[in-house]
Amino acid sequence: MSNTITHRIYDFLKEHPPFNFISKNELHKIAGQVSVIYLENGKVIFQQGENPPEYFYVVRDGAVQLYNEFKAEKVLIDVCDEGDIFGIRPLVSKDQPYTLTAVVLEEALIYKIPTSSFTKIMHSNKGVEHYFSSSFAAGVRNPYAKFSKQRIFDQEDDYLREDFNLSEVQTIQINNNPVTCSVKTKIQEAAIIMRKHKVGSIIVVDERFHPIGIITDRDLRNKVVTGDTCVTCEIEDIMSSPVITSRDEVTAADLQLVMIKNNIHHICITQDGTNKSKLIGIVSEHDILVLHGNNPSVFIRESKRAKDADKLKQIRYRAERLLKKYLKQEVSISYISRIMTEINNTINRRAIEIVIADLLSKGKEILNVKWCWLALGSQGREEQLLRSDQDNALVFADVDEQEYDGIKEYFLLLADGVNKILTECGFDFCPANVIARNPKWCLSLSQWKEQFDKWIYTPGAKEVMYSTIFFDFNPVYGDFELPEKMSEHIFSSIKNQQSFLSFLARNALENPPPLSFFRGFMVEHTGEHKDQFDIKARAMMPLVDGARVLVLAAKIKGINSTIKRYDKLAEVEPENKELYEQLSDAYEIVMRFRAMQGLKHKNNGRYFRPEELNKMQRLMLRNCFRPIKELQTILTVRFNLKMFR
Amino acid sequence: MFNLFKQNSSNEIPDCWNKYLKIFNEKQNLNIPISDAKFVVLDVESNGLDAKKDKILSIGAVKIINNQIDVSNSFELFIDQSEFNPENVPIHGILKNGNNIKVSEQEALKKLVEYLEDYIIVGHSIVFDISIINQTLKRYNCGKLLNKSLDTINLYQRLKGADYKFGDSTSLDKLSDEFKISQSDRHNAAGDALITGILFLKIVTRLKQRGVNTLNDLLRVKKTLL
Structure with a gap:
């Protein structure tokens, strides 16, 4: 041979998978x-x-179409191109006839692989086993968790690798105005200096400015407040000495190692790196944590303290780095979106506080009226990973007619300020102008109820479009009872007007997912090819819209995230449990794809070319389409939608 | 123990050659569908282009049975060189002390004729490959190969008909491009045999659409052109 x-x-x-x-x-x-x-x-x-023979096929060159023939009707199931395997029936179940017909579409060079050589590997190799179960079954359950060694999203994503470890190798920004005192300083004096500079540590230096010791909050707590040492004693009595020092120009990772090794929280930076030279700065463990950016609580704490839009913007940019890192590490999407939502909401809240303070400084006091800032759309669903559009609205309590104008004016001013800060932070205005400073979306509770009723009772294309944005509201700041009342109202109106749900359901069918991918193209059910994939319209919206209408129909309140909605539906409709779980997974996968593509292209990730995906990614995405198609069938049946077509 | 070719020492004809000849005693039926015919696609790498004087460095081959190439039934041998011409090494990538296991020339010829049987030999410029094999056989007191042969260049010219202009390149590289056959490392006998095999399958499929159905039709293609 x-x-x-x-x-x-x-x-x-x-x-090619599964051979890789x-x-x-x-x-x-x-x-x-x-x-x-x-x-x-x-x-x-x-x-x-x-009946299948003892082998299966791999396309080496060319293309093969797979059909399902039912009552003389040929339904295209998939198109296989270079590297795709097909005819795997004999591998999966013995003595079962082929369920599809395979026809050569473009002259093809094909490899036949004997099943005997493969069955053993299939059951002993996790990756291979998973590949077959995921490509053969319709399910997308457990999409990537099982690939321990080989990360699906990793293979071509070197752009992430570039700055993945950035923080670890970055030269750390040191605080080069360290707070110092001399050995003879009294403990109390030192504490006063620390308070004045709002720092948690003070460096003790000699007359040549060489560091000889350090006092931290901890020392004051453990050695002074306890009564062991009196506050009038000299600092020398309680300082830790000698100090650990390092040169400038070291990486954060190096410094962190030194801290761990010596069990300390501060490192003095000196000119030559020893304690026999001039002190130039100090680095604390907290500085390193912040730099790492792997600590969402740092962002949240910082946003709460942010003084202006600029600072908020910086935090949001750094949050994006955290997002990259999480995606890279394949942290679960529900966790990522929870963190990102919390960061976004905190930024949102801080923006509101900043504007309120600003208005106050201009003599406009906050009114004594209950009100609430609402996040809509993807932020409202707690699934906004990238900074896409901002969608928000404002509700305030019902007030007397004569007060109304003044109140509305104040909230419009407030909203205008907040919308501007959010824009500066990178949340663009949405094309439909669904933002709180738009007088149409800054309304009193009764006005909102009226507005919802208008949409529910006279649904047209525009009304349904607004419903899909506004029905996913989530309170961000203010009084949370107002939105609760809005929800109650929506449910009671829908109860009287069930046909509205049919309109919503029909909307969820507007964009069926494509069939599959083939080379650089998407394959439509008609067999047509398109070269660009709109993941939002073709995969995300059908899932989001489907979840919303099903949740409304099932009278499930208070769950906004699409993933959680499907998880809840799986619970309340056990007969469709499997499908809902698949849909929940599918949404997680498409969210991840969109975020990855968005970070890669530095845009909102909505459009991409299938050729950018590797085989495994395409397979996973394709597997998401099947449950979506099934979901659309369920909606068609449940909401009697045939008549609309 | 299989030293059946006693090189130049006597006029003894090796056993394997007699066995080979015996296969041809029976007349080959050429009036069969192409898909029933058996082909060996062959490529020989030598240390020069002079069939009379140069030596075989390696032989690669695949069999096409039932329009199918089985990798397990492929053939690849590297021949230990007594005369070694370093100038030609770069083209072929075969080093005298390379990693490939080498056999003696006698052993290679024995294995080759056993592999060939009476299969139709197919190759790109196959005349050269056959003549250098024949030259080598002669050194071991064997006659010429008796297999019928087909040249993919001739088949290609026939396929092109009037579209083929005299002087157009018919190199394996060029035809691989034209027929969209991916080629990794060229200039390796076995690799080229595989590419030539795929090229053969593609050309034959196209010729079938023009009524070339039997092995006889296919062999005649060659005759009309020669």
Whole structure:
């Protein structure tokens, strides 16, 4: 047998899943058993209902279409191109006929691989096993968690690797105005200096400004407040000495190691790195934590303290780095979105506080009226990862007619300020102008009720569009009872007007997902090819809209996130549990894709070309389409939508 | 123990050659569908282009049976060189002390004729490959190969018909591009045999659409052009 030829086959296989999961030796053995065939256009490789032979197929070159034939109707199921495997029925279940027909679409060079060489690997190799269960079953359950060694999203994503460890190798920004005192300073004096500079530590220096010791809050707590040492004693009595020092130009990781090793929280930076030279700065553990950016609580604390839009903007940019890191590490999307939502909401809240203070300074006092700032759309659903558009609104309690104008004017001013700060932070205005400074969306409770009723009782295209934005409101700041009342009202109105749900459901069917991907294209159910994929319209919106209408129909209140909505639906409708779980997973996957694409292209990630995806990514995305299609079937049946078509 | 070719020492004809000849005693039926015919696609790398004087460095081959190439039934041998011409090494990438296991020339010829049987030999410029094999066989008191042969260049010219202009390149590289056959490292006998095999399958499929159905039709293609 020829080594060269075996190796060529091996070289090809190793690039494609599931073969990339197989060890070199095993894959070499498999490559040696491959048969190569060449088939012309239109050639039927196998027929639905036929008993499969002892091998399955891999497309080496060309393309193969898979059909399902039902009552003389041919339904296109998939198109396989270079590297795709098909005809895996004999691998998955023995003695079962093919459920599909395979026909050559473009003259194809095909590898036949004997099943015998593969069945053992299938059950012993996690990656391979998972690949088969996910590509064969319709399910997308457990989409990536099982790939311990090989991360699906990693393979081509070097752009993330670039700055992934940035914080670890970055030269740390040191505080080069350290607070110091001399050895002879009294403890009390030192404490006063610390308070004055709002610092938690003070460096004791000699007359040459060489660091000789350090006092921290902890020392004051443990050695002074306890009564062990009196406050009039000299600092020398309680300082930790000698101090740990380091040179300038070291990385955060180095400093952190030194801290861990010496069990300390501060490092003095000196000119030559020893304690026999001039002190130039100090680095605390907190500085490193902030730099790492791996601590969301730091962001939240900082946003709460932010004094202006500029600072908020910085925090939001740093939060994006955290997002990258989380995506890279494949942290669960529900966790990521919870963190990002919390950061966004805190920024939002802080923006409101800043504007209120600003208005106050201009003599406009906050009014004694209950009100609430509402996040809408993706922020309202707690699933805004990237900074896409800002959608928000404001509700205030019902007031006397004569007061109304003055109150509305104040809230419009407030909203205007907040909307501007959020824009500065990178949340663009949405094209539909759904923001709180728009007088249409800054309303009293009764006005909101009226508005909702208008949408619910006379639904048209525009009304349904607004419903999809406004029904996912989430209170951010202010009085949370007002939005609660809005919710109650919506549910009671829908109860009287069930046909509204049909309109919502129909809207959820507007954009069916594509069938599959083929080379650089999406394949539509009609067999048509398109080269750009709109993940928002074709995958996210159908999932979001479907979840919303099902939740409204099931009278489930207070759950806004699409993933949680499907999880809840799985609970209350056990007969569709599996589908809802798949939908929940599907949404997690598409959210992740969108965020990854958005970070890669520095945009909102909505459009991308299928050719940018690797095989495994395409497979995962394709697997999301199937449950979406099923969801749309359920909606069609449940809401009697055939008549609309 | 298989030293059946006693090099130049006597006029003894090796056993394997007699065995090979025996296969041809029976007349080959050429009036069969192409898909029933058996082909060996062959490529020989040598240390020069003079079939009379140069030596075989390696032989690669695949069999096409039922329109299918089985990797497990492929053939690849590297021949230990007594005469070694370093100038040619860069083209072929075969080093005298390279990693590939080498066999003696006799052993290679024995394995080759056993592999060939009476299969139809296919190759790109196959005349050269066959003649250098024949030259080598002669050194071991064997005759010429008796297999029928097909040249993919001729098949290609036939396929092109009037579209083929005299002087157009028919190199394996060029045809691989034209027929969209991916080629990794060229100039390796086995690798080229595989590429040539795929090229053969593609050309034959196209010729079938023009009524070339039997092995006889296919062999005649060659005759009309020669």
